[in-house]
Amino acid sequence: MTIETPTKNQELLQEFTAAQREAAFKSLSPDMIAHLREIGTVTREASGTWLYEAGMGAYDFYVVVSGMVHIIDQGDQGDGIIGRVGSNAFIGELGLLMGQAPFLSAKVVEDAELIRLTGDEMRAVINSVPEIGDVIVAAFAARRELLMKSATANLTIMGPEGEPSVVRALEYVSRNRIPHRWLDTRQAEGAALADRLSLDPAQMNVVLRGDQVVKRPDNPGIAYALGIPLDVADGTSVDLTVIGAGPGGIAAAVYGASEGLNTLVIENTAIGGQVGTSSRIENYMGFPTGISGTDLAYRGQIQAIKFGARFASPRTARSVEQTEDGWNIKLCNGNDICTRSIVVATGVQYRRMPLPRLEEFERAGVYYAATELEARFCANTEAVVIGGGNSAGQAAMYLSRHAKHVHVCIRRDGLAATMSDYLLKRLESDPRITVHTLTEVTALHGDKMLSGVTLTHKENGDTHVDTKALFIMIGAAPNTDWLGDKCKLDDKGFILTGEAAGGSTPFATSCSGIYAIGDVRSGSVKRVASSVGEGSVVVSAVHGYLAGLEA
Template sequence: MSIDNNENHSLLFPRLDAQSLQTLQRKGSVRKTTVDEVLFNRETLQHGLFVVLSGSIDLVGVTNGHESIISVLAQGEFTGELTQLSGRRSLVSCRVSTAGEVLEVDRESLRHIMQTDAVVGNLLLNAFVQRRIYLIANAVGDAVLIGSTHSSDTLRLRSFLVRNGHPYTYLDIDEDPDIQTVLDQFGIEVADIPVLICRGDVVLRAPSNAEAAVCFDLNAGVDQTNVFDVVIVGAGPSGLAAAVYGASEGLNVLVVESNAPGGQAGSSSRIENYLGFPFGISGQELADAAYIQAEKFGARLSIARSACTVQCEQHPYRVKLDDGTLIQTRTVVVATGSRYRRLDIPDVARFDGNGVYYGATQLEAPLCQGEAVVIVGGGNSAGQAAIFLSSFATKVYLLVRGPNLKINMSKYLISRIEASPTIILKTRTTVLALEGGDRLEGIRWMDHLTGESEDHEVRRLFMMAGADPNTSWVSGCLSLDTKGFIKTGTSVLADWSLQRAPYPLETNVPGVFAVGDVRAESVKRVASAVGEGSMCIQFVHRALANQ
């Protein structure tokens, strides 16, 4: 696992020049080290950044239970990766191999440097990002997931860890003949899978995402007793944009996210019409970059926490989370987006994750290798999924209720679909029934133009049609339209209580805003959501100034 001989060593562990070292010395303190002294380990929360002034230190990682030295840091090299920004537990340990001196910069001082010194800040941030990429690629960390390709909970947990950028080792009981040894070690029965082993000794059987987040301390560093300037509910494109702009302009920002950064867009395989990315970018890559950017400016993110209600009768407002916590905030930005609509047929839920999926990512794609798949939907997400999965599947049936794709899909995607020999477009077609036992085995659909139904042995169905807003938690507080989307701006005048007019994107409750797909009459595109999230912060400032 060591990268000391790797040509990318200088990228992961750059040496500070004299000027950069001086900048850090102004905010840090020097102390002597002794051989075998542990500067921090995988149990340490919110430790500082260490720069080697003399001597050397070892960075030690654990992969699948085996400890090894990742790198030996010498004079001018420094520790740290993305946990340095979030305040979460370290994914590696650090111990002194040769006695000497180190410079220690605490977390708050480090954050100040990254926000005020572009040269040093960018050097550190780039190293942190490259190191996290390395840890993920080499499964270095504190997580082992034992599961099965045929388990919906396994897919859910893998998706949760991947989308939150948490390294893990995956052991599949269907493919690894030695897995029983690991199961026996922890007294685990095959029926218990998926099993998540945290920090080497904590065993969780089929945990929820929230339980996994607690085990890995993904919310360490989030002080929920604060009164925040703004609480942003939802970390999709609009929520992350609001977090970046709010934090960069000095606001005390908390983002509450029920699953992982990226929202619905995070499951897009490739977005090719987003400004500035001529070769396209995956939704996951875009979300990762935005999340890091928000943390760089000081935003806090609470993972696997759902907002249950917003208490809007008193000020500061209170957002109640699913664990009972009440978050106080002077303003609120609702960015909870929408979810794909479930098929209106019996027992569809029993196939969720076992044949029915709501996103096409690198996790779902291998399941389609050499098989026929069905995608339901006529928007850009469905088009992106069809093109992506056509590289894995033998056939991709794209079922559309309408007469064509022109209504909701971008022209470039339509052209790609028409040119693909693998993608078969079926217009005016809907799914009638799903067949199977504990996993999907067949699909029946109807061509409404001919009135004929067809049965196909298909084991993978991707639902990307319709949009139901995630607004049940605000229904007693905010004004909604007939479809459940949040009304804003001039459309809330009948329910408005102040003398001033509501700001654009402001709901009927002063200081509570809605952005992105959850907002009524919004444009359902990533760029539009990002625009609304960033624009919203200007109105947040005005609302704060009027309080």
């Protein structure tokens, strides 16, 4: 597969590493094509035939034996050629593996001989023939990264910078790796498109493929409009349901699905959970130069999907009730999931501070994540970070490359007890960062957008800081309300497991068939690596439990 030139994508291609370029555009060997020919259907399509169009629903996997196919981005500026697929190459990207509707269209431009495989046939090949599966999965993942950089017009988020609903929508599509672009309706291009489509420039709206408008959608509305599968059929029955798609939940999905369990993952916000809000993790083994939380979660999700796990996001578990066959989980849309076992990996969330006007400024200057999306709001302003843990330290280091200056506020007299030594030393040596000990944020200022904060030192009194970006990374409130009184909790709301809960294994809760891992578990070590370890180990206990039911 090659990139059509000259286009902006040729420039984007240069940002890819040599390994990414090789993975994205690698051709299949003659032996691989021969194997796929035995499984799929050989078709001949004339020039001008559309193999599929963006948003059409389920589509097939194609190998181009001869001829030429163009991959096309359909937008308000007309059709743009993203790539050309010639002999021995294949068509598709990660959405095909995930059951998503296509983000792009494919059109035959030279009479072509093709091998067509259905989605199920393709997934069977990936799982049974690793030599072919590795090539396809690596290419799909690399192509999704290229789509994320190319600002595809398939999905356009429209609205003014700083509008909370715009930030919320951008958070969702960015953290879930959904290709998109954002047009600020206060700038010329965005204003012109809003005028042409008769849209209110002060509101958040979504435009699909240049002219299909979805007005003020919530996150599930965006997913539905794009054809991203969210709804698990009412009454769906599975072996294992994982609630929460942070590192621990994804690990449980990888090991559960790879060991033959029919596995479903429910996530209420974005794949990656709280770790997805981290711009860089440097002390996770195997990544000497660090990795962002979203990248780590993304790689794990691809592994889980490759083995057959299904993900539904954003979807929320509302309640759980025991049945004769296991457990019934009620989802936020009213559907029921029948599951033989449950792994709770819902993690924690940052506590909301008792600050006047806090809710008013959330996503309008107050943020709970420090990723590339939030960093753009730090340009030409100082940033304030509340918190003394590793997440706060990582945020400060990352934001210091975008903001004029970063202020870190902690109530303690130092960071040594709460932050890893390597981060502490970096903060102390960076002239772009000031650590304010014995200091709290006590007031927020601004009209519709945050414009400043008051810092109160325990001994020296108040200081005003002009800022448009406050990052709150303090406290850890467990996400356990949906469980009701089903499982025993400690006095802080974390789930008791093992001996403390009367469980037969370290991660068993007080409820037979329900397990808890990661940050939501009482007594757990709040680290990414430990959550991943717990997610992998708990599957053995699940297998033992299910075997006991069948005995």
